[in-house]
Amino acid sequence: xxxxxxxKKRVRQNxxxxxxxxxxxxxxxxxxxxVNTAITSGDKKASAEQYKSVxxxxxxxxxxxxxxxxxxxxxxxxxxxxxxxxxx
Numbered sequence: 001x002x003x004x005x006x007x008k009k010r011v012r013q014n015x016x017x018x019x020x021x022x023x024x025x026x027x028x029x030x031x032x033x034x035v036n037t038a039i040t041s042g043d044k045k046a047s048a049e050q051y052k053s054v055x056x057x058x059x060x061x062x063x064x065x066x067x068x069x070x071x072x073x074x075x076x077x078x079x080x081x082x083x084x085x086x087x088x
Contacts (some may be wrong), residue, residue: 024061036082047086
């Protein structure tokens, strides 16, 4: 249990950040699933459009340091590879 005022404030801040970060991560996971289902269904146009929105979201989340920038880059690269295989 935190005793000082600054420690109590830090606990409140951490709780608020944790809820924000969890919301971001779950939203990202649902978008990634949507892209993957579009890729597996073979819909080139839908998968390309969803890929663009996922890339934007990944960059925003990585900039906010919710996820690491290298993880975002890795996810983007893997999705791009799947989409390029679908097109070609």
